Amino acid sequence: MKVKKKWKVLLLAIILIAVSYALTYIPHKIVKISPSKVSSIKILDGNTGKSTVITERKDIEHIINNLNSITFKKDKCSLFYMGYSFRTTIYRNDGSVYKKFIINSENTLRKYPFFYSDTTRSIDYDYIKNLIDKQN
Numbered sequence: 001m002k003v004k005k006k007w008k009v010l011l012l013a014i015i016l017i018a019v020s021y022a023l024t025y026i027p028h029k030i031v032k033i034s035p036s037k038v039s040s041i042k043i044l045d046g047n048t049g050k051s052t053v054i055t056e057r058k059d060i061e062h063i064i065n066n067l068n069s070i071t072f073k074k075d076k077c078s079l080f081y082m083g084y085s086f087r088t089t090i091y092r093n094d095g096s097v098y099k100k101f102i103i104n105s106e107n108t109l110r111k112y113p114f115f116y117s118d119t120t121r122s123i124d125y126d127y128i129k130n131l132i133d134k135q136n
Contacts, residue, residue: 025074029070029072030067030070030109030116031068031090033068033092033098033099034064035060035065037092037093038091039091039093039094039095040053040054040055040060040091041059041060041063041089041091042088042091043086043087043128043131045086046083046084046085046086047085048132050132052131052132054131062124063124063127063128067123069122070118070120070122070123072118073118074116075116076114077115078110078113078114081115084102084104085125086102086104086125086132087100087102088100088102088103099111103128106123106125106126108123
């Protein structure tokens, strides 16, 4: 009787772990913040080494609204991958960090320890690249 109960508990634990892991693959939003709550966005271009801090309201609104509108799907593990395009840090108005992640392309974002993809290729990668080029 006790052995049967232990097997049921073990089976239930395995099922809960499997379901919890599977739920992480449901597409979701990575960025969910109002642009008015963002004071700045720091971006380091991994291709050139140039860094910029974006404080212009229209640029913050454009980037945050763009990222807020995208639903990402978890992709492969990002452990042991080197290099990146834009290391991005979003700061709240009180100076605290809201989110840190890496924008790799117009459809790929990396947030430790996974890549996240957007099948619509809607990350405004060129807008960010132009901002960095313009400020440096």
